[in-house]
Amino acid sequence: MPNLDWKGKDNFRISNTNKSQPVYPFHIKELIRYPLIDNIGIHNEMIKKKMEEYQKKEVSSKEWVNCLIQGDNKDIMYSLLQIYSKKIKLIYIDPPFATGGNFEAKMFIGEEDSFEVRKAYSDSWSGGIDAYIDFLYERLILMKELLAEDGSIYVHLDWHISHYIKIIMDEIFGKENFKNEIIWAYPAASARTRKFFIRSFDTILFYTKSNDYTFNDDPNIYMEYSDRVKFALKTDDNGTYYHRGGSHNGKKLSQKVYISNKGIFPRDVWTDLPYIRANTPEYQAFSTQKPERLLKRIILASSNKNDIVADFFCGTGTTLVVAEKLGRRWIGSDIGKHAINICRKRILDVWNSNDLINWEHKYQEIPKPFRVLRINNNQQDNDIDIRFITESVQDKSKNSLFQNVKFDVKIYKDKNNVLIDLIDYSIPNVNLIKEKIKNKIKSFSDWIDSWTIDFNHRKDYFISTWISYRTLKNRRLNLTSIFHTYSKQGNYCIAVKVNDILGNEIIQEYEINIE
Numbered sequence: 146m147p148n149l150d151w152k153g154k155d156n157f158r159i160s161n162t163n164k165s166q167p168v169y170p171f172h173i174k175e176l177i178r179y180p181l182i183d184n185i186g187i188h189n190e191m192i193k194k195k196m197e198e199y200q201k202k203e204v205s206s207k208e209w210v211n212c213l214i215q216g217d218n219k220d221i222m223y224s225l226l227q228i229y230s231k232k233i234k235l236i237y238i239d240p241p242f243a244t245g246g247n248f249e250a251k252m253f254i255g256e257e258d259s260f261e262v263r264k265a266y267s268d269s270w271s272g273g274i275d276a277y278i279d280f281l282y283e284r285l286i287l288m289k290e291l292l293a294e295d296g297s298i299y300v301h302l303d304w305h306i307s308h309y310i311k312i313i314m315d316e317i318f319g320k321e322n323f324k325n326e327i328i329w330a331y332p333a334a335s336a337r338t339r340k341f342f343i344r345s346f347d348t349i350l351f352y353t354k355s356n357d358y359t360f361n362d363d364p365n366i367y368m369e370y371s372d373r374v375k376f377a378l379k380t381d382d383n384g385t386y387y388h389r390g391g392s393h394n395g396k397k398l399s400q401k402v403y404i405s406n407k408g409i410f411p412r413d414v415w416t417d418l419p420y421i422r423a424n425t426p427e428y429q430a431f432s433t434q435k436p437e438r439l440l441k442r443i444i445l446a447s448s449n450k451n452d453i454v455a456d457f458f459c460g461t462g463t464t465l466v467v468a469e470k471l472g473r474r475w476i477g478s479d480i481g482k483h484a485i486n487i488c489r490k491r492i493l494d495v496w497n498s499n500d501l502i503n504w505e506h507k508y509q510e511i512p513k514p515f516r517v518l519r520i521n522n523n524q525q526d527n528d529i530d531i532r533f534i535t536e537s538v539q540d541k542s543k544n545s546l547f548q549n550v551k552f553d554v555k556i557y558k559d560k561n562n563v564l565i566d567l568i569d570y571s572i573p574n575v576n577l578i579k580e581k582i583k584n585k586i587k588s589f590s591d592w593i594d595s596w597t598i599d600f601n602h603r604k605d606y607f608i609s610t611w612i613s614y615r616t617l618k619n620r621r622l623n624l625t626s627i628f629h630t631y632s633k634q635g636n637y638c639i640a641v642k643v644n645d646i647l648g649n650e651i652i653q654e655y656e657i658n659i660e
């Protein structure tokens with residue numbers, strides 16, 4: 146079988162790297178275990194009741210907790226291999242496509258529609274296509290190790306690189322395990338070229354690990370009939386489609402032949418899944434976000450309830466929210482702090498998103514517990530976009546720029562009930578932030594994107610018990626928490642965590658005594 150060769154290929158072999166690659170530990174940044182989500186508000190009594198019930202549940206250390214991990218997925222996957230080797234049923238990835246460009250996301254400020262464009266991630270490769278292929282090759286090898294024997298992998302690419310990756314997928318997963326080259330076609334709304342045909346599809350390569358794999362003929366993955374077919378079909382009084390069959394009496398065919406209202410079993414060309422636009426309900430203002438309905442088809446077809454689904458380039462977390470809503474366990478990772486922050490809020494807000502089976506309804510369930518982790522691989526966690534900082538700042542001082550960011554709270558105590566007010570937020574080096582950003586800040590709270598409280602902080606990791614966050618559609622942030630009731634006397638540590646719009650995360654601790 147022909148193999149692809151590229152500069153650097155010989156430098157990497159899974160057998161060598163296994164020995165030399167350190168296994169980094171994970172640092173648990175936060176456990177989100179049925180917190181009281183302030184955004185749900187007093188109006189949704191049903192969800193509030195569920196939240197309160199869940200909060201009383203005992204936690205078992207054996208309970209599965211979904212994982213959102215920040216860091217380079219190569220290090221993450223090496224570390225995951227210790228526990229999850231051959232355990233993941235489905236991997237979907239949507240990596241950078243070697244486009245040579247930078248992708249953008251919008252950073253919203255305060256309660257109004259005010260925003261700044263920030264970098265989402267870079268897709269330029271100083272070593273050219275060789276460097277890109279090498280990057281993906283070593284990661285695909287790790288994914289194969291993580292994939293269950295009856296598992297599947299979907300790799301989302303486009304015309305830039307899919308033909309090269311097809312060859313390395315054949316090498317890694319075996320040509321015999323190739324199942325489909327899925328064409329996801331969408332209208333290319335902004336294409337202006339008249340020099341070649343307009344490009345309007347992505348390619349998704351679907352491979353399995355073996356010939357014994359999960360694939361469900363679920364009516365919820367079916368493709369809708371095209372308008373042309375619908376026009377040719379007839380509907381009876383119940384709205385069921387039929388066409389005429391049987392014998393001809395000279396005027397018309399004698400029988401009504403009924404066909405499924407759910408559409409047709411999917412072909413490998415998907416034309417029924419619209420691209421994300423600003424008015425799509427799940428829009429996250431992140432330029433390469435993929436539609437939930439695309440992931441719905443993949444996850445329903447290639448996994449069952451409770452299976453582990455992973456996306457190691459998770460971006461805004463489309464795979465994770467779809468897995469969550471379809472009752473799968475999930476693991477997601479992304480190198481960008483901003484992407485992880487979007488995912489965290491999007492998963493928290495899942496109750497408010499569309500139900501995948503009845504799209505017209507809201508999902509109305511609270512997210513199952515998940516942890517936000519970071520891989521401790523000694524890499525600097527500096528994600529401040531240089532576009533927000535004045536030119537005078539030297540490269541080396543960027544890391545320390547926002548070290549002394551602080552906030553202030555007021556703690557109210559009434560017997561064993563405690564309530565917290567967030568009353569101030571200050572950035573010491575604020576003069577280094579560009580005027581255009583500062584001009585959009587009308588109050589201290591405009592710096593803040595979300596804040597959360599651990600009312601009984603036990604020093605190992607942060608457990609969110611109450612949380613308020615801004616979303617695109619609901620920009621309001623509650624600066625006053627609920628009253629938390631302590632059931633026992635004693636000294637407690639309260640930890641408060643604030644995430645700001647620049648990417649800073651600050652935790653401050655307070656001691657209180659309950660008599």
Ligand SMILES: C[S@@+](CC[C@H](N)C(=O)[O-])C[C@H]1O[C@@H](n2cnc3c(N)ncnc32)[C@H](O)[C@@H]1O
Nearest residue numbers: 217218239266433434435458460461463479480
């Ligand atoms: C095309 S986007 C994914 C979009 C996602 N499918 C969605 O629906 O939002 C690719 C993502 O891969 C992430 N990424 C790039 N290199 C990475 C790496 N080495 N480790 C982890 N994530 C990485 C980027 O930060 C970016 O968010």
